[in-house]
Amino acid sequence: MYKIDDHVACAVAGIMSDANIFINTARVQAQRYTFMYQEPMPVEQLVQFLCDTKQWYTQFGGLRPFGVSFLFAGWDKNYGFQLYMSDPSGNYGGWKAAAVGANNQAAQSILRQDYKDDVTSDELALKVDSTSLTSKKLELAEVFLTPSGNVKYHVHSHDSLTKLWPKHGVTQPAAETS
Amino acid sequence: MECVFGLVGKGFAIVAADTSAVHSILLHKNNEDKIMVLDSHKLVAASGEPGDRVQFTEYVQKNVSLYKFRNGIPLTTAAAANFTRGELATALRKNPYSVNILMAGYDEESGASLYYIDYIATLHKVDKGAFGYGSYFSLSTMDRHYREDMSVEEAIELVDKCILEIRSRLVVAPPNFVIKIVDKDGARDYAWRQSVQDVTTAAV
Numbered sequence: 001m002y003k004i005d006d007h008v009a010c011a012v013a014g015i016m017s018d019a020n021i022f023i024n025t026a027r028v029q030a031q032r033y034t035f036m037y038q039e040p041m042p043v044e045q046l047v048q049f050l051c052d053t054k055q056w057y058t059q060f061g062g063l064r065p066f067g068v069s070f071l072f073a074g075w076d077k078n079y080g081f082q083l084y085m086s087d088p089s090g091n092y093g094g095w096k097a098a099a100v101g102a103n104n105q106a107a108q109s110i111l112r113q114d115y116k117d118d119v120t121s122d123e124l125a126l127k128v129d130s131t132s133l134t135s136k137k138l139e140l141a142e143v144f145l146t147p148s149g150n151v152k153y154h155v156h157s158h159d160s161l162t163k164l165w166p167k168h169g170v171t172q173p174a175a176e177t178s
Numbered sequence: 179m180e181c182v183f184g185l186v187g188k189g190f191a192i193v194a195a196d197t198s199a200v201h202s203i204l205l206h207k208n209n210e211d212k213i214m215v216l217d218s219h220k221l222v223a224a225s226g227e228p229g230d231r232v233q234f235t236e237y238v239q240k241n242v243s244l245y246k247f248r249n250g251i252p253l254t255t256a257a258a259a260n261f262t263r264g265e266l267a268t269a270l271r272k273n274p275y276s277v278n279i280l281m282a283g284y285d286e287e288s289g290a291s292l293y294y295i296d297y298i299a300t301l302h303k304v305d306k307g308a309f310g311y312g313s314y315f316s317l318s319t320m321d322r323h324y325r326e327d328m329s330v331e332e333a334i335e336l337v338d339k340c341i342l343e344i345r346s347r348l349v350v351a352p353p354n355f356v357i358k359i360v361d362k363d364g365a366r367d368y369a370w371r372q373s374v375q376d377v378t379t380a381a382v
Contacts, residue, residue, distance in 0.1 A: 036264050037257040045249055077287070078251050 001141045005030040007040045007151040008074035009143050013101030014088075015067035022068060026050055040151075043074035047084045047092050055090030065089070069100040073143045075151045081143070140164075179350045180225035181312025182212065183340060184280045184292055185320060186305045188327040190361035191282035191290040192368065193223040194337050196312070196352030201228075208374055213358045217242055217252055220283040221358050221365045222262075225309050226297060227276035234275045238262050255283025259293035259301060267299035274298070278309040284360050315347055316340035330359070334368070341371055 001011045004026045012019040029049050033041035050070070057065045065088040072084040085100060086092035097115045099107035140156040156164070179200065184193035199210040213223045214235045222238065224231045241261065246252045253261070259281045269275055279295040294300070294307040306320045319340045328336070337357055345351045353374035358367055 036261055037253070038260040039254065039257050042249065042251070 001139055001155065003153045004046065004072075004074075005034075005040060006153070007076060007143070008043055008046060008072060009141060009153045010073070011071040011100070011141070013069045013071075013104075018066040019068045019070075022050060022053075022066060022070070025053065040076060042076045042078055043072060043082045043084065044079070044094070046074075047072050047086060051086050051090040051092045053090075054086070054088060058089055071098060071100055075143060075145065179312075179348070179352060180212075180310045181308075181316065181344055181348075181352055181355070182223045182225040182278065182280055182310060183308035183313065183316040183320070183337075184223060184282055184306065185324060185328075185333060185336065186282075186290050186292045187333040188329060189284075189290055190330060190333075190359055191221075191284065191292050192330075192333050192337060192357065192359050193221055193280050193282050193292075194341065194355050194357045195223045195225065197354045197356050197370075198352040199228065208352075208354050208372075208376065209370075211356055213356055214239060215358075215365050216258065216281070216283075217246065218364050219252070219285070219360055220255055220258060220281065221360050223280045223282070223358075225278050230275045230277045234265075234277045235279070238265065254285045254288070255281065255291050255293065256285075256288070256303075258283065259295060259303075263295050263299050263301040266295065266297065270299055280307050280309065282358075282360050282365075284362055284365075286362070290361065311348055312340075312344045312351075315343040319343050338371070345373065 001009060002023045003009050004023065008030065010023070010026070012023075026046060030041045030046055033045070054066055057063050067088060069087045070085070072086070073082070075081050083095045083098060084092050085095055085098040097111040099111060138161060140161060142154050142156070144152055144154065146152055179198070181196040182193070184191060193213055195212040197210050197212065198208050199206040212225065212231070213221055216222045216239050220242070222235050224235050238258070238261070242253055242258055262279060262281065266275055274297065276297050278297050281293040281295060282291070284290045292304050292307060294302040294304045296309070305326070306317070306324055308316045308320070320336060323336050323339065334357070341355050345353075353372070355371040356367070357369045357371065358365065
Protein backbone atom coordinates (compact mmCIF):
# COMPACT_ATOMS: atom_id res chain seq x y z
CA MET A 1 0.00 0.00 0.00
CA TYR A 2 1.33 3.39 -0.94
CA LYS A 3 0.67 7.02 -0.17
CA ILE A 4 0.35 9.02 -3.37
CA ASP A 5 -0.32 12.41 -1.81
CA ASP A 6 -1.53 13.62 1.59
CA HIS A 7 -5.11 12.93 0.60
CA VAL A 8 -4.81 9.83 -1.64
CA ALA A 9 -3.48 6.35 -1.03
CA CYS A 10 -3.58 3.18 -3.07
CA ALA A 11 -3.31 -0.56 -2.76
CA VAL A 12 -1.84 -2.64 -5.61
CA ALA A 13 -2.28 -6.18 -6.82
CA GLY A 14 -0.19 -7.66 -9.58
CA ILE A 15 3.34 -7.24 -10.88
CA MET A 16 5.11 -5.12 -8.26
CA SER A 17 7.75 -3.75 -10.63
CA ASP A 18 5.01 -2.38 -12.90
CA ALA A 19 3.23 -1.01 -9.87
CA ASN A 20 6.27 0.96 -8.72
CA ILE A 21 6.46 2.83 -12.01
CA PHE A 22 2.83 3.75 -11.67
CA ILE A 23 3.07 4.86 -8.07
CA ASN A 24 5.84 7.21 -9.06
CA THR A 25 3.90 8.59 -12.01
CA ALA A 26 0.88 9.11 -9.80
CA ARG A 27 2.95 10.94 -7.19
CA VAL A 28 4.55 13.21 -9.78
CA GLN A 29 1.20 14.03 -11.37
CA ALA A 30 -0.37 14.85 -8.01
CA GLN A 31 2.46 17.28 -7.27
CA ARG A 32 2.31 18.76 -10.76
CA TYR A 33 -1.36 19.55 -10.19
CA THR A 34 -0.67 21.11 -6.81
CA PHE A 35 2.16 23.16 -8.34
CA MET A 36 -0.20 24.54 -10.96
CA TYR A 37 -3.32 25.11 -8.86
CA GLN A 38 -2.01 25.24 -5.26
CA GLU A 39 -4.75 22.78 -4.32
CA PRO A 40 -4.83 19.01 -3.83
CA MET A 41 -5.64 17.10 -7.01
CA PRO A 42 -9.21 15.74 -7.04
CA VAL A 43 -9.09 11.96 -6.60
CA GLU A 44 -11.01 11.07 -9.74
CA GLN A 45 -8.80 13.27 -11.88
CA LEU A 46 -5.72 11.47 -10.59
CA VAL A 47 -7.28 8.07 -11.26
CA GLN A 48 -8.37 9.20 -14.72
CA PHE A 49 -4.87 10.40 -15.55
CA LEU A 50 -3.34 7.05 -14.58
CA CYS A 51 -5.98 5.10 -16.42
CA ASP A 52 -5.40 7.19 -19.54
CA THR A 53 -1.78 6.09 -19.38
CA LYS A 54 -2.75 2.44 -18.93
CA GLN A 55 -5.12 2.69 -21.89
CA TRP A 56 -2.36 4.13 -24.06
CA TYR A 57 -0.39 0.94 -23.59
CA THR A 58 -3.33 -1.12 -24.80
CA GLN A 59 -3.68 0.82 -28.01
CA PHE A 60 -0.27 2.00 -29.19
CA GLY A 61 3.35 1.03 -29.43
CA GLY A 62 3.25 -2.76 -29.37
CA LEU A 63 4.17 -2.66 -25.68
CA ARG A 64 2.58 -4.88 -23.08
CA PRO A 65 0.06 -3.38 -20.68
CA PHE A 66 0.92 -2.79 -17.02
CA GLY A 67 0.12 -5.93 -15.04
CA VAL A 68 -1.42 -4.13 -12.07
CA SER A 69 -4.82 -3.52 -10.60
CA PHE A 70 -5.26 -0.61 -8.20
CA LEU A 71 -7.57 0.42 -5.44
CA PHE A 72 -7.41 4.18 -4.87
CA ALA A 73 -8.76 5.63 -1.65
CA GLY A 74 -8.86 9.33 -1.07
CA TRP A 75 -10.71 12.43 0.03
CA ASP A 76 -11.35 15.69 -1.75
CA LYS A 77 -13.64 18.61 -1.11
CA ASN A 78 -15.77 17.89 -4.18
CA TYR A 79 -17.01 14.39 -3.42
CA GLY A 80 -15.64 13.59 0.05
CA PHE A 81 -14.36 10.04 0.54
CA GLN A 82 -14.00 8.03 -2.62
CA LEU A 83 -12.87 4.56 -3.66
CA TYR A 84 -11.79 3.71 -7.19
CA MET A 85 -10.79 0.40 -8.71
CA SER A 86 -8.80 0.17 -11.95
CA ASP A 87 -7.40 -2.70 -14.00
CA PRO A 88 -4.74 -3.16 -16.72
CA SER A 89 -7.16 -2.12 -19.47
CA GLY A 90 -7.34 1.34 -17.99
CA ASN A 91 -10.98 0.91 -17.11
CA TYR A 92 -11.94 2.37 -13.75
CA GLY A 93 -15.00 2.70 -11.59
CA GLY A 94 -16.05 4.33 -8.35
CA TRP A 95 -17.07 1.89 -5.64
CA LYS A 96 -18.47 1.75 -2.15
CA ALA A 97 -16.55 -1.48 -1.59
CA ALA A 98 -14.19 -3.37 -3.87
CA ALA A 99 -11.46 -5.98 -3.97
CA VAL A 100 -8.54 -6.76 -6.28
CA GLY A 101 -6.03 -9.57 -6.47
CA ALA A 102 -6.24 -13.18 -5.37
CA ASN A 103 -9.73 -14.42 -4.45
CA ASN A 104 -11.20 -11.06 -5.33
CA GLN A 105 -14.47 -12.64 -6.44
CA ALA A 106 -14.89 -14.29 -3.05
CA ALA A 107 -13.99 -11.05 -1.31
CA GLN A 108 -16.38 -9.05 -3.50
CA SER A 109 -19.26 -11.37 -2.67
CA ILE A 110 -18.59 -11.11 1.07
CA LEU A 111 -18.49 -7.33 0.72
CA ARG A 112 -21.71 -7.38 -1.25
CA GLN A 113 -23.42 -9.34 1.53
CA ASP A 114 -22.04 -7.50 4.51
CA TYR A 115 -21.66 -3.91 3.35
CA LYS A 116 -23.95 -1.36 4.90
CA ASP A 117 -23.61 2.41 4.51
CA ASP A 118 -22.62 2.89 8.14
CA VAL A 119 -20.12 0.05 8.43
CA THR A 120 -16.67 0.93 9.77
CA SER A 121 -13.57 0.18 7.77
CA ASP A 122 -11.94 -2.23 10.21
CA GLU A 123 -15.12 -4.27 10.64
CA LEU A 124 -15.42 -4.91 6.93
CA ALA A 125 -11.75 -5.50 6.23
CA LEU A 126 -11.46 -8.05 8.98
CA LYS A 127 -14.58 -9.93 7.92
CA VAL A 128 -13.21 -10.34 4.45
CA ASP A 129 -9.77 -11.46 5.54
CA SER A 130 -10.64 -13.43 8.62
CA THR A 131 -10.07 -16.91 7.22
CA SER A 132 -6.55 -17.78 8.29
CA LEU A 133 -5.00 -14.59 9.51
CA THR A 134 -2.49 -13.46 11.97
CA SER A 135 -1.68 -9.81 12.44
CA LYS A 136 1.55 -10.45 10.60
CA LYS A 137 -0.27 -11.40 7.40
CA LEU A 138 -2.51 -8.37 7.21
CA GLU A 139 -1.94 -4.72 6.46
CA LEU A 140 -4.76 -2.33 7.26
CA ALA A 141 -4.59 1.28 6.17
CA GLU A 142 -7.09 4.07 6.53
CA VAL A 143 -7.66 7.46 4.90
CA PHE A 144 -9.61 9.65 7.28
CA LEU A 145 -10.37 13.22 8.33
CA THR A 146 -8.90 14.53 11.57
CA PRO A 147 -11.12 16.69 13.80
CA SER A 148 -9.31 19.74 12.45
CA GLY A 149 -10.34 18.82 8.92
CA ASN A 150 -7.03 17.51 7.58
CA VAL A 151 -6.82 14.31 5.56
CA LYS A 152 -4.57 11.66 7.10
CA TYR A 153 -3.31 8.31 5.86
CA HIS A 154 -2.64 5.86 8.65
CA VAL A 155 -1.31 2.31 8.49
CA HIS A 156 -2.24 0.18 11.50
CA SER A 157 0.65 -1.35 13.40
CA HIS A 158 0.77 -5.08 14.17
CA ASP A 159 -0.18 -4.44 17.79
CA SER A 160 -3.21 -2.34 16.99
CA LEU A 161 -4.35 -5.00 14.53
CA THR A 162 -4.18 -7.73 17.14
CA LYS A 163 -6.33 -5.59 19.41
CA LEU A 164 -8.93 -5.14 16.69
CA TRP A 165 -9.73 -8.83 16.27
CA PRO A 166 -11.61 -9.57 19.47
CA LYS A 167 -13.25 -6.12 19.20
CA HIS A 168 -14.99 -7.19 16.00
CA GLY A 169 -15.77 -10.71 17.05
CA VAL A 170 -13.41 -12.32 14.57
CA THR A 171 -12.00 -15.56 15.90
CA GLN A 172 -8.26 -15.62 15.99
CA PRO A 173 -6.33 -18.75 15.07
CA ALA A 174 -5.37 -20.69 18.22
CA ALA A 175 -1.62 -20.37 18.16
CA GLU A 176 -0.10 -17.11 17.14
CA THR A 177 3.64 -17.29 16.66
CA SER A 178 5.23 -13.92 17.32
CA MET B 179 -2.82 55.53 -18.48
CA GLU B 180 -4.98 52.45 -18.04
CA CYS B 181 -6.79 52.36 -14.73
CA VAL B 182 -7.96 49.13 -13.15
CA PHE B 183 -8.95 48.74 -9.51
CA GLY B 184 -11.14 46.57 -7.32
CA LEU B 185 -12.18 45.67 -3.80
CA VAL B 186 -13.88 42.99 -1.75
CA GLY B 187 -17.12 43.65 0.15
CA LYS B 188 -19.53 41.56 2.20
CA GLY B 189 -20.19 38.51 0.05
CA PHE B 190 -19.13 40.19 -3.19
CA ALA B 191 -16.17 41.63 -5.08
CA ILE B 192 -16.22 44.61 -7.37
CA VAL B 193 -13.80 45.59 -10.13
CA ALA B 194 -13.68 48.75 -12.22
CA ALA B 195 -11.65 49.43 -15.33
CA ASP B 196 -11.31 52.33 -17.71
CA THR B 197 -12.71 51.77 -21.19
CA SER B 198 -10.25 53.63 -23.42
CA ALA B 199 -8.46 51.81 -26.23
CA VAL B 200 -5.39 53.92 -26.89
CA HIS B 201 -2.69 53.79 -29.56
CA SER B 202 -0.01 56.44 -29.08
CA ILE B 203 -1.91 59.76 -29.26
CA LEU B 204 -5.03 58.28 -30.79
CA LEU B 205 -8.05 57.09 -28.86
CA HIS B 206 -9.49 54.22 -30.93
CA LYS B 207 -12.61 53.84 -28.86
CA ASN B 208 -13.85 54.82 -25.40
CA ASN B 209 -16.13 51.85 -24.74
CA GLU B 210 -13.62 48.99 -24.73
CA ASP B 211 -14.65 46.41 -22.11
CA LYS B 212 -11.51 45.30 -20.29
CA ILE B 213 -13.27 43.18 -17.67
CA MET B 214 -13.72 39.65 -18.96
CA VAL B 215 -16.20 37.21 -17.46
CA LEU B 216 -13.97 34.20 -16.87
CA ASP B 217 -16.80 31.89 -15.88
CA SER B 218 -20.14 32.10 -14.10
CA HIS B 219 -18.53 33.36 -10.87
CA LYS B 220 -15.23 34.94 -11.91
CA LEU B 221 -14.15 38.24 -13.36
CA VAL B 222 -10.79 39.22 -14.82
CA ALA B 223 -10.01 42.92 -15.12
CA ALA B 224 -6.87 43.26 -17.21
CA SER B 225 -4.63 46.14 -18.22
CA GLY B 226 -1.54 46.29 -20.38
CA GLU B 227 -0.42 45.70 -23.96
CA PRO B 228 -3.73 45.45 -25.86
CA GLY B 229 -2.82 42.40 -27.95
CA ASP B 230 -1.38 40.52 -24.98
CA ARG B 231 -4.32 41.50 -22.79
CA VAL B 232 -6.92 39.90 -25.04
CA GLN B 233 -4.74 36.93 -26.02
CA PHE B 234 -3.77 36.03 -22.51
CA THR B 235 -7.15 36.51 -20.84
CA GLU B 236 -8.89 34.51 -23.57
CA TYR B 237 -6.28 31.77 -23.14
CA VAL B 238 -7.00 31.64 -19.40
CA GLN B 239 -10.75 31.72 -19.99
CA LYS B 240 -10.62 28.82 -22.44
CA ASN B 241 -8.44 26.75 -20.12
CA VAL B 242 -10.81 27.40 -17.22
CA SER B 243 -13.72 26.26 -19.42
CA LEU B 244 -11.81 23.16 -20.55
CA TYR B 245 -11.18 22.19 -16.96
CA LYS B 246 -14.89 22.45 -16.20
CA PHE B 247 -15.86 20.34 -19.21
CA ARG B 248 -13.22 17.69 -18.55
CA ASN B 249 -13.78 17.34 -14.84
CA GLY B 250 -17.39 18.32 -14.27
CA ILE B 251 -16.47 20.84 -11.59
CA PRO B 252 -15.34 24.47 -11.93
CA LEU B 253 -12.00 25.74 -10.69
CA THR B 254 -12.01 27.74 -7.49
CA THR B 255 -10.97 31.39 -7.75
CA ALA B 256 -7.72 30.57 -5.96
CA ALA B 257 -6.92 27.71 -8.34
CA ALA B 258 -7.68 29.87 -11.38
CA ALA B 259 -5.52 32.68 -10.01
CA ASN B 260 -2.62 30.32 -9.34
CA PHE B 261 -2.98 28.79 -12.79
CA THR B 262 -2.90 32.27 -14.36
CA ARG B 263 0.16 33.22 -12.35
CA GLY B 264 1.88 29.99 -13.38
CA GLU B 265 1.31 30.72 -17.06
CA LEU B 266 2.71 34.24 -16.67
CA ALA B 267 5.70 32.85 -14.79
CA THR B 268 6.42 30.22 -17.45
CA ALA B 269 6.31 32.81 -20.22
CA LEU B 270 8.24 35.37 -18.23
CA ARG B 271 11.79 34.39 -19.13
CA LYS B 272 10.97 33.61 -22.73
CA ASN B 273 8.15 35.72 -24.18
CA PRO B 274 6.56 37.63 -21.32
CA TYR B 275 2.98 38.80 -21.44
CA SER B 276 2.65 42.49 -20.59
CA VAL B 277 -0.64 42.09 -18.78
CA ASN B 278 -1.69 43.06 -15.26
CA ILE B 279 -4.72 41.31 -13.86
CA LEU B 280 -7.17 41.70 -11.02
CA MET B 281 -9.10 38.46 -10.68
CA ALA B 282 -12.31 38.62 -8.65
CA GLY B 283 -14.40 35.58 -7.84
CA TYR B 284 -17.00 34.05 -5.59
CA ASP B 285 -16.72 30.50 -4.24
CA GLU B 286 -19.38 28.92 -2.12
CA GLU B 287 -16.94 27.57 0.43
CA SER B 288 -14.70 30.62 0.78
CA GLY B 289 -16.85 33.59 -0.26
CA ALA B 290 -15.68 36.51 -2.35
CA SER B 291 -11.99 37.02 -3.10
CA LEU B 292 -9.73 39.30 -5.11
CA TYR B 293 -6.32 38.39 -6.54
CA TYR B 294 -3.63 40.83 -7.68
CA ILE B 295 -1.52 39.32 -10.48
CA ASP B 296 1.03 41.57 -12.13
CA TYR B 297 2.91 41.11 -15.41
CA ILE B 298 5.93 39.50 -13.74
CA ALA B 299 3.76 36.84 -12.14
CA THR B 300 3.40 38.32 -8.68
CA LEU B 301 0.35 36.88 -6.97
CA HIS B 302 -1.32 38.36 -3.92
CA LYS B 303 -4.69 37.72 -2.40
CA VAL B 304 -5.94 41.20 -1.46
CA ASP B 305 -8.94 43.12 -0.14
CA LYS B 306 -8.27 46.00 -2.51
CA GLY B 307 -5.94 46.40 -5.45
CA ALA B 308 -5.17 48.62 -8.40
CA PHE B 309 -2.95 48.93 -11.47
CA GLY B 310 -1.69 51.80 -13.60
CA TYR B 311 -1.11 55.49 -12.90
CA GLY B 312 -4.65 55.62 -11.58
CA SER B 313 -3.56 53.32 -8.77
CA TYR B 314 -1.78 56.25 -7.06
CA PHE B 315 -5.18 57.83 -6.61
CA SER B 316 -7.54 54.85 -6.29
CA LEU B 317 -5.35 52.96 -3.82
CA SER B 318 -4.94 56.04 -1.63
CA THR B 319 -8.67 56.72 -1.71
CA MET B 320 -9.47 53.08 -0.93
CA ASP B 321 -6.92 53.00 1.89
CA ARG B 322 -8.66 56.01 3.40
CA HIS B 323 -12.26 54.84 3.11
CA TYR B 324 -12.23 51.03 2.86
CA ARG B 325 -13.70 48.90 5.64
CA GLU B 326 -14.23 45.17 5.81
CA ASP B 327 -17.70 43.83 4.93
CA MET B 328 -18.96 46.91 3.11
CA SER B 329 -22.36 46.70 1.45
CA VAL B 330 -22.70 47.03 -2.31
CA GLU B 331 -23.96 50.62 -1.93
CA GLU B 332 -21.00 51.59 0.26
CA ALA B 333 -18.56 49.89 -2.10
CA ILE B 334 -20.01 51.64 -5.16
CA GLU B 335 -19.76 54.93 -3.29
CA LEU B 336 -16.06 54.21 -2.77
CA VAL B 337 -15.57 53.16 -6.40
CA ASP B 338 -17.18 56.41 -7.54
CA LYS B 339 -14.92 58.37 -5.18
CA CYS B 340 -11.92 56.69 -6.84
CA ILE B 341 -13.18 57.41 -10.33
CA LEU B 342 -13.75 61.05 -9.37
CA GLU B 343 -10.23 61.30 -7.97
CA ILE B 344 -8.72 59.76 -11.10
CA ARG B 345 -10.75 62.04 -13.37
CA SER B 346 -9.84 65.17 -11.51
CA ARG B 347 -6.17 64.50 -10.74
CA LEU B 348 -4.69 62.27 -13.49
CA VAL B 349 -3.44 64.42 -16.35
CA VAL B 350 -4.59 62.09 -19.14
CA ALA B 351 -7.47 60.62 -17.24
CA PRO B 352 -9.69 58.15 -19.05
CA PRO B 353 -13.22 59.57 -19.39
CA ASN B 354 -15.21 56.36 -19.06
CA PHE B 355 -15.24 53.37 -16.72
CA VAL B 356 -17.03 50.05 -16.51
CA ILE B 357 -17.88 48.47 -13.16
CA LYS B 358 -18.60 44.76 -12.74
CA ILE B 359 -19.60 42.76 -9.70
CA VAL B 360 -19.38 39.11 -8.65
CA ASP B 361 -21.33 37.52 -5.80
CA LYS B 362 -23.19 34.31 -5.01
CA ASP B 363 -25.55 35.03 -7.92
CA GLY B 364 -22.71 35.22 -10.40
CA ALA B 365 -20.53 37.64 -12.31
CA ARG B 366 -22.24 40.46 -14.15
CA ASP B 367 -22.09 44.07 -15.35
CA TYR B 368 -22.91 46.54 -12.63
CA ALA B 369 -22.73 49.94 -14.31
CA TRP B 370 -20.86 52.19 -16.72
CA ARG B 371 -19.62 55.64 -15.71
CA GLN B 372 -19.40 57.70 -18.86
CA SER B 373 -18.41 61.33 -19.08
CA VAL B 374 -17.80 61.21 -22.82
CA GLN B 375 -19.86 59.28 -25.27
CA ASP B 376 -19.28 58.60 -28.95
CA VAL B 377 -21.21 61.09 -31.05
CA THR B 378 -22.83 59.50 -34.05
CA THR B 379 -23.56 61.89 -36.87
CA ALA B 380 -26.61 61.33 -39.04
CA ALA B 381 -25.92 60.06 -42.56
CA VAL B 382 -25.91 62.90 -45.01
